[in-house]
Amino acid sequence: MTGNCETITVLLRASLRDQILTAATAAEPDEACGLLLGIRETASARIESVVGLPNRTEQNPQMHYQIDPLDFLRLDREAQLRGLEVIGVWHSHPDGSATPSATDRALAWPDWCYLIAGRDDNGKHDLRAWRFRNDRTTEDRVTEWLP
Amino acid sequence: MATVTVRIPAALREFSDGRAEVDLQADTVASALAALAGHFPLLAQRVTDPGGAVRPYVNVFVGETSIRDASGLDTALTNGDVIAIIPAVAGGQV
Numbered sequence: 001m002t003g004n005c006e007t008i009t010v011l012l013r014a015s016l017r018d019q020i021l022t023a024a025t026a027a028e029p030d031e032a033c034g035l036l037l038g039i040r041e042t043a044s045a046r047i048e049s050v051v052g053l054p055n056r057t058e059q060n061p062q063m064h065y066q067i068d069p070l071d072f073l074r075l076d077r078e079a080q081l082r083g084l085e086v087i088g089v090w091h092s093h094p095d096g097s098a099t100p101s102a103t104d105r106a107l108a109w110p111d112w113c114y115l116i117a118g119r120d121d122n123g124k125h126d127l128r129a130w131r132f133r134n135d136r137t138t139e140d141r142v143t144e145w146l147p
Numbered sequence: 148m149a150t151v152t153v154r155i156p157a158a159l160r161e162f163s164d165g166r167a168e169v170d171l172q173a174d175t176v177a178s179a180l181a182a183l184a185g186h187f188p189l190l191a192q193r194v195t196d197p198g199g200a201v202r203p204y205v206n207v208f209v210g211e212t213s214i215r216d217a218s219g220l221d222t223a224l225t226n227g228d229v230i231a232i233i234p235a236v237a238g239g240q241v
Contacts, residue, residue, distance in 0.1 A: 064239030093240035104238035109158035
């Protein structure tokens with residue numbers, strides 16, 4: 001992990017992008033969420049697996065999500081066995097854009113990969129990648145969709 | 148003293164020189180985290196507050212048991228235990 005502000009390219013296969021958008025649609029009107037397993041290198045984050053997890057928020061699930069830390073722990077072990085690591089999280093904004101909210105920003109971990117599924121101005125599905133610096137400012141990452 | 152392993156999540160490895168695991172000698176979670184602070188003080192600052200309490204947005208597990216469901220920082224350790232630092236993952240559209 002670098003912790004600097006250089007641009008990081010997120011590498012994601014189209015099938016995994018579709019998996020996130022399908023899960024987000026299925027969960028509506030609630031937010032969907034899960035973790036991203038992959039390989040983090042200096043200039044890229046290659047996502048190898050997208051895992052959907054139950055939304056365990058104790059707040060309104062249409063506005064918030066939370067991942068059970070035990071789910072995280074078990075996936076971290078699984079990733080380790082596969083030579084991968086948990087490199088980020090994905091979640092959906094059922095009625096919002098694919099940009100980080102104030103809550104997302106406040107609870108973010110620096111230099112992790114955040115994928116947010118939302119809607120664009122035309123109401124179409126949108127998926128964008130973000131990372132958060134230590135000061136909670138964000139940077140829209142370059143995302144390369146792999147076939 | 149038990150020999151235990153502390154597992155560090157990717158989100159915090161910039162504070163552990165990139166190391167995913169650290170082996171330590173400790174008999175409680177508190178002493179393990181104190182030993183960890185000796186190696187990686189910036190990592191320890193993100194796990195515990197200045198008073199030594201685990202921060203609200205961090206979870207510490209011994210095996211599959213959260214220390215919040217055990218004896219907290221006084222949770223006893225035995226040889227081979229794995230302590231996992233798990234970041235709380237949450238957010239939402241508002």
